[in-house]
Amino acid sequence: MSHIRLLNVTKRFGDVTAVNGLNLEIEKGECFSMLGPSGCGKTTTLRMVAGFEDLSEGEIHVGERLISSRSKNWYLPPEKRDFGMVFQAFAVWPHMSVYENVAFPLRVRRLPAAEIERRVKDALSSTNLLAVSKESPENLSGGGKQRVALARALAINPDVMLLDEPLSSLDPHLREEMRFEIRDLQRKYGFSIIYVTHDQAEAMALSDRILVMNLGVVQQIDTPLNVYNHPVNRFVFSFIGLSNFLSVVRDGDGFRLRGGERLPEGLKPTQQDKVVGESGERISLASRPSEIDFCNEENCLRGVVSRKSFLGEIVDYQIKIGDQEMRVQKSRRAPGPNVDETCSLRLLRPFWYTEI
Amino acid sequence: MNTVVQKSRFGVAQIILFLSISILVVVVAVPVLLILFNAFWVNGKFNLNDVIRIISEPDTWQALMNSLIIAAGTTVGSTIVGTFFAWLVTRTDLPYKGFMKGMFLVPFMLPSFIGAMAWKMLLSPRAGFINKFFMTYFGLSGPVFNIYSYAGIILVEIMYLFPFVFIQVCGALERMDPTLEESARISGAGLFTITRKITIPLVLPSILSGALLIMLYSMAHFGTVAVLGIENGIFNIPTLIYQRIHQSAGSFSSIRTGTVLATILVLTAAFILWLQGKILSRGHYQIIAGKSFRPMELKLRTLRMPLFIFCIAYIGFTIVLPTVVIFLVGGLKTYGLPFTWENLSLENYKFILFKYKVTRDAIWNSVTLGLSAAVITMFAGVMISYVIVKMKVRGKGILEFLGMLPFSVPGSVIALGVILAWSGKYGVNLYNTVWIILVAYIARYMAFSLRANSAALEQVHDSLMEAARVCGASMWQTLKDIVLPLVRPGMLASFFLIFLPSLRELTVSIMLYAPTTRTIGVAIYTLNEDGETVVSAALAGIALIIIVTGQLLVERFLGKKAHR
Numbered sequence: 001m002s003h004i005r006l007l008n009v010t011k012r013f014g015d016v017t018a019v020n021g022l023n024l025e026i027e028k029g030e031c032f033s034m035l036g037p038s039g040c041g042k043t044t045t046l047r048m049v050a051g052f053e054d055l056s057e058g059e060i061h062v063g064e065r066l067i068s069s070r071s072k073n074w075y076l077p078p079e080k081r082d083f084g085m086v087f088q089a090f091a092v093w094p095h096m097s098v099y100e101n102v103a104f105p106l107r108v109r110r111l112p113a114a115e116i117e118r119r120v121k122d123a124l125s126s127t128n129l130l131a132v133s134k135e136s137p138e139n140l141s142g143g144g145k146q147r148v149a150l151a152r153a154l155a156i157n158p159d160v161m162l163l164d165e166p167l168s169s170l171d172p173h174l175r176e177e178m179r180f181e182i183r184d185l186q187r188k189y190g191f192s193i194i195y196v197t198h199d200q201a202e203a204m205a206l207s208d209r210i211l212v213m214n215l216g217v218v219q220q221i222d223t224p225l226n227v228y229n230h231p232v233n234r235f236v237f238s239f240i241g242l243s244n245f246l247s248v249v250r251d252g253d254g255f256r257l258r259g260g261e262r263l264p265e266g267l268k269p270t271q272q273d274k275v276v277g278e279s280g281e282r283i284s285l286a287s288r289p290s291e292i293d294f295c296n297e298e299n300c301l302r303g304v305v306s307r308k309s310f311l312g313e314i315v316d317y318q319i320k321i322g323d324q325e326m327r328v329q330k331s332r333r334a335p336g337p338n339v340d341e342t343c344s345l346r347l348l349r350p351f352w353y354t355e356i
Numbered sequence: 357m358n359t360v361v362q363k364s365r366f367g368v369a370q371i372i373l374f375l376s377i378s379i380l381v382v383v384v385a386v387p388v389l390l391i392l393f394n395a396f397w398v399n400g401k402f403n404l405n406d407v408i409r410i411i412s413e414p415d416t417w418q419a420l421m422n423s424l425i426i427a428a429g430t431t432v433g434s435t436i437v438g439t440f441f442a443w444l445v446t447r448t449d450l451p452y453k454g455f456m457k458g459m460f461l462v463p464f465m466l467p468s469f470i471g472a473m474a475w476k477m478l479l480s481p482r483a484g485f486i487n488k489f490f491m492t493y494f495g496l497s498g499p500v501f502n503i504y505s506y507a508g509i510i511l512v513e514i515m516y517l518f519p520f521v522f523i524q525v526c527g528a529l530e531r532m533d534p535t536l537e538e539s540a541r542i543s544g545a546g547l548f549t550i551t552r553k554i555t556i557p558l559v560l561p562s563i564l565s566g567a568l569l570i571m572l573y574s575m576a577h578f579g580t581v582a583v584l585g586i587e588n589g590i591f592n593i594p595t596l597i598y599q600r601i602h603q604s605a606g607s608f609s610s611i612r613t614g615t616v617l618a619t620i621l622v623l624t625a626a627f628i629l630w631l632q633g634k635i636l637s638r639g640h641y642q643i644i645a646g647k648s649f650r651p652m653e654l655k656l657r658t659l660r661m662p663l664f665i666f667c668i669a670y671i672g673f674t675i676v677l678p679t680v681v682i683f684l685v686g687g688l689k690t691y692g693l694p695f696t697w698e699n700l701s702l703e704n705y706k707f708i709l710f711k712y713k714v715t716r717d718a719i720w721n722s723v724t725l726g727l728s729a730a731v732i733t734m735f736a737g738v739m740i741s742y743v744i745v746k747m748k749v750r751g752k753g754i755l756e757f758l759g760m761l762p763f764s765v766p767g768s769v770i771a772l773g774v775i776l777a778w779s780g781k782y783g784v785n786l787y788n789t790v791w792i793i794l795v796a797y798i799a800r801y802m803a804f805s806l807r808a809n810s811a812a813l814e815q816v817h818d819s820l821m822e823a824a825r826v827c828g829a830s831m832w833q834t835l836k837d838i839v840l841p842l843v844r845p846g847m848l849a850s851f852f853l854i855f856l857p858s859l860r861e862l863t864v865s866i867m868l869y870a871p872t873t874r875t876i877g878v879a880i881y882t883l884n885e886d887g888e889t890v891v892s893a894a895l896a897g898i899a900l901i902i903i904v905t906g907q908l909l910v911e912r913f914l915g916k917k918a919h920r
Contacts, residue, residue, distance in 0.1 A: 050542055079543070080544075085542040087539060088535075089533050089535055091533060091536045093536060093540075093557075095557045104545070105543035105545075108543060108544040152543065156543070156544070162542075
């Protein structure tokens with residue numbers, strides 16, 4: 001049985017459904033990320049697990065314990081759940097030293113002094129904070145404050161760690177460093193992580209599995225690789241990585257661009273794409289800018305280069321195809337057409353989705 | 357194109373600086389210096405022994421102690437009441453919190469000496485309505501509560517001063533990052549522990565800063581002690597200064613006593629402000645949130661209704677009841693008659709508004725004095741704040757120091773100072789004219805204007821002015837077209853911050869009035885002292901209507917502006 005189980009979890013604020021019928025299972029020791037644009041319900045879900053929000057429907061179990069249930073009217077307050085949590089704004093207490101911040105959860109639990117000392121030291125050394133344990137967290141940098149928050153969450157040795165955009169307030173280079181530190185800590189302590197972020201790179205780098213959410217509805221739950229390689233719908237495709245969409249309609253056996261010429265022979269959905277494209281129905285032909293080749297054959301998409309910009313290692317082309325546009329990114333070493341020149345494109349990995 | 361404008365030694369900047377320094381010197385510094393001078397110099401010689409002799413006189417010593425006792429009691433009480441209500445309206449699920457919050461701020465508007473008069477009518481030992489009621493119907497032999505006591509004075513001051521703490525703590529609690537408390541909760545702490553270990557320590561600087569403001573105010577507070585204390589011989593520093601000057605009509609020895617007491621007030625005020633600055637600069641944590649959910653609310657559960665009823669009772673007892681009493685007594689034919697329909701009428705109100713010369717003059721004086729003081733102080737304040745906040749000129753340091761002065765000079769000190777400065781000793785005699793009151797008002801309210809205008813000017817980024825200069829505007833044009841329009845809200849705010857309180861001013865005017873230059877405050881107070889209770893109450897009622905209406909209009913008008 002999975003360690004964390006969310007059954008049909010729903011949260012409504014007035015008329016707005018923030019989270020709609022979410023079912024989810026997270027294993028012990030797994031790092032699970034929730035990804036989505038702001039307002040998609042990921043933070044609300046995390047706060048329901050933490051106990052800061054109650055549920056409009058459904059229930060949440062962790063291990064043997066039922067922690068929230070609407071139908072049984074059962075609600076374990078956050079302070080009884082024994083989770084670790086790290087917030088975006090750090091939320092370290094400026095009136096206590098680093099040591100006291102980390103000791104707080106242990107003191108609340110009235111552990112013996114020696115035990116508190118041992119655990120705090122352990123958490124501080126895991127986060128490289130031993131040297132500054134006497135200082136006020138006010139004197140630390142953003143990364144330092146976030147380490148204090150992590151150490152505080154570690155101190156009780158929780159089996160579940162909730163991370164609410166913990167790296168968003170940090171500088172980009174620090175963010176990458178902290179990602180690996182979080183992963184290392186997880187390996188050492190063995191807790192499950194629920195990680196909320198809007199940064200896909202962060203989610204990819206850290207997670208065993210990713211949940212992509214939009215408007216309170218789950219779009220896809222899968223490994224990072226599968227989410228990237230096999231997005232289940234247009235939203236997931238557009239949310240993960242750079243994306244192109246061409247709007248097309250069925251034309252007899254093949255397809256044609258919306259209001260334009262026919263697509264090349266053979267460029268049509270396969271069995272896997274689960275899209276038929278009824279006659280008259282608009283569908284999206286999706287591709288990644290990095291998975292497009294220039295070619296010289298007849299049977300290719302044809303367009304005109306409208307903009308070409310050098311971005312250092314890569315060259316970014318904007319190409320007009322009929323009245324639609326596509327981006328293509330190639331290595332700066334690869335030959336390519338110039339502005340206003342006609343070119344032909346071959347999509348290496350086309351995807352087909354129903355239009356939203 | 358090689359014309360370089362020679363920078364003259366006396367440019368616009370120097371003129372503005374000079375003007376600003378002159379205003380502060382004449383209006384504030386000279387009176388304060390004269391007080392210090394008169395306190396320590398006798399017959400041209402520095403004389404500390406005499407100062408000590410005056411302080412150790414039983415009356416002065418007692419007044420000093422009384423000021424301390426009353427200020428200490430008021431500060432502790434108001435801090436507890438203010439913090440408790442602030443916590444209640446920001447952190448719990450108390451019903452109608454928005455309404456409650458508004459009501460708790462009402463005492464800010466009400467002049468405390470009018471409140472004190474109301475409580476005198478309600479709780480004076482023999483004639484107070486509440487005491488009489490209990491003695492008649494429950495057969496008590498003595499009064500339930502004697503308002504002419506330390507406890508009475510302190511309680512009345514708490515009722516009118518606690519909003520200083522309330523508003524500071526509310527602000528701090530509302531701005532505080534809720535995840536600071538949530539992280540304590542997920543750490544395993546219950547709400548009681550969080551309040552004790554996290555919330556209160558984090559807002560402690562705000563609590564202390566509000567408490568010190570109350571201390572400062574109460575030390576130098578005239579009205580409540582004047583109305584309730586004199587009966588039983590309880591004097592504090594300002595009331596003793598008033599009594600001495602008033603009784604002896606400005607004799608040398610009474611002025612000496614006054615200046616020594618005033619010096620003590622100034623020093624205490626300076627110390628309190630220094631302490632407050634220290635607390636704010638050291639303890640001001642960065643607890644303001646970035647993104648945030650609404651803060652969690654403590655579910656009061658079974659305490660919800662009792663606490664709600666308690667709040668309503670508090671508001672009813674401390675705000676509604678005194679106000680109603682003022683209006684009812686103002687409608688009585690003669691003080692002492694029962695409140696029946698036959699005894700109540702609007703005659704008193706008509707009388708003071710249309711017939712009685714004393715009150716009509718008082719209203720006219722207060723309105724014209726308030727308007728003039730507000731306009732003058734507003735413009736002077738903009739100019740001085742501009743130099744302090746924006747200009748880079750030599751000699752600014754002097755101005756910064758002078759700019760601090762108005763904050764630490766209590767009203768009774770200002771009144772005494774202007775008497776010393778403008779009684780003809782130095783060529784100009786304004787004594788017994790309205791002009792001396794105007795000068796004193798300007799000095800008294802300069803601090804308000806400086807605060808509002810500096811805040812507005814700090815919002816105007818230097819680059820806005822630099823951009824205007826780059827576009828070819830001169831310094832005057834920049835001031836006129838860029839700076840002034842941008843700080844106009846601050847100027848308006850300072851205007852009303854001065855005009856509305858000046859309508860009910862008592863501390864300064866009571867020391868400076870002549871028979872024809874009574875202000876509303878003075879008229880209410882003196883009529884009440886002379887036993888004209890009903891007329892006095894009616895005038896107080898009119899004053900309350902003017903002040904509250906004005907305040908509501910300002911809030912509507914400026915409140916909308918702020919949202920734009």
